[in-house]
Amino acid sequence: MVKVLIPSGALGLGYDRAALARGIAAKPDIIAIDGGSTDSGPHYLGTGTSKYSRNSTKAEWAELMEARAQAGVPLIIGTAGTCGADTAVDWLVEITREIAAERGESLKLAVLKSGQDIEALVHALGAGRITDLPAAPEISASVLRDCTNVVALAGAEQIQAALDTGADIVIAGRTTDTAILSALPLARGCHAGGVWHGAKIGECGALATTSPNSGTILIEFDETGFTMTPMGADARATPHTVSAHMLYENSDPYILYEPGGHLDVRGATYTALDDRTVRVEGSKWVVSDRYTVKLEGARQAGFQTVSLALVRDARYVEHINAWCADIVEKCAAKAQARVDGQFGIELRIIGQNATLGELDSQAVAGTELGVMGIVTAETEALSREVAKMLNPYLLHHPLTEQEEMPTFAFPFSPPEMPRGAIYEFCLNHVLELDDPMQAFRLSVEEIKP
């Protein structure tokens, strides 16, 4: 039997300290936590940075390092620093060294990097070793070369290699959410279908329980399946909360693809062992012919500056669409005459349909509206320049020529807010490997106090 303790769904999300203490008392074989995903958008992979504050990350990571020292078992994090790019891994490694120094702790640290060499990918694309997944965008050598970061998602094999070093702590770049949970039980011969299924249920911590904020759960894997126990005092896992978690962020609720195969839960049975613990058996792991890892990439897509104006005048609220259309037309014409370079101007009407755009058929404007100007351009300077041309319209543009100049509300001075470079995801593909370690780099470091 292998016991995996999952403190929470992601480092930085927080957890119930009493629940974590209960988990340590249960004598886990490993402590595993996820460090990110694509869910916060392309900025993080594009820049290779973390979305959480350094101080919060350090505070929570220090607590987990303390818990690890108490338990005397390995601690592993996957997708370090939100995106799992090499620079984000380096960021967490540096935090880890600081904490170890402050604690006076000696540690063996294994670091698994998932960042990809772009020219190697261009070669793989030419050799037919990169395949698109459903709804993938078109790619080419030039799309790959435009990426600021490409990562491959490590599976259980690469994590096992990192654990085999005997490390106290493993910091991994991009991995699948499940790989950090599945690696040890698979290496110890637990039921493969049960392992991958339990790993999927556990990857969000207590989300698959009645008390998601409690964070910590314990999953026990064995030869026939897995048992999930929440560590929060009031948290309960039920056959419904556990089975329903396969729906979460999954386009298919029965099948989950991983490097080397896929999980099929159609035959799974969910049994309540008591009012808070669930036993699952019957899931299948199906080995694939090829060993593939998923790729994620982000590239720069220009520079953006946004402005915000507030419109409270009832007549302008009533005619807001015409007002905005007229501003975009006049401002674009003026900017075209005065600047060189590509730019786009968009106005989104907050309070009408800024969330859903043209899909919204129920849009009703209230007593006031926010008008968000978004200028996207090929350089930062140009996006600011055009935004500065847009501001006078947002402040004073009249609905008709025969009226006194109106003035609207700017909440800030200056009203324009540069957002810097913007990024977009441009890969939804898999890369075929001859050896699981081929696209990954593993190193070991002895940290001395």
Place this chain on the structure above:
Amino acid sequence: MTRLVDVAVKIRSKNAGPFWLTVDIFCGSAEVFDRVSAALKSDEVAKLFQMQTENLKRFDIADLYVVKFSLPRPQIQGVRADRDMHGASFANLLAELVV
């Protein structure tokens, strides 16, 4: 006029990776599930997203009283034209659908 939000327990939408969106309708009971499953037409759901019905994946999961739809994201997550980074607001389109 009964809307989906009036009968379902919970309707949520989320990204399933940057390129897919998934919507889960939790009906809460066999009775509501049977009603929603029969009344919800895939064509109408596709129309809400201004997409082709054949690109819409549908799962009627009787054990969980859930109807689930998955579709290529209306805009890839985070591109310039995307308005909702986590895709959570698309659930409202389904919630307001008359069943």
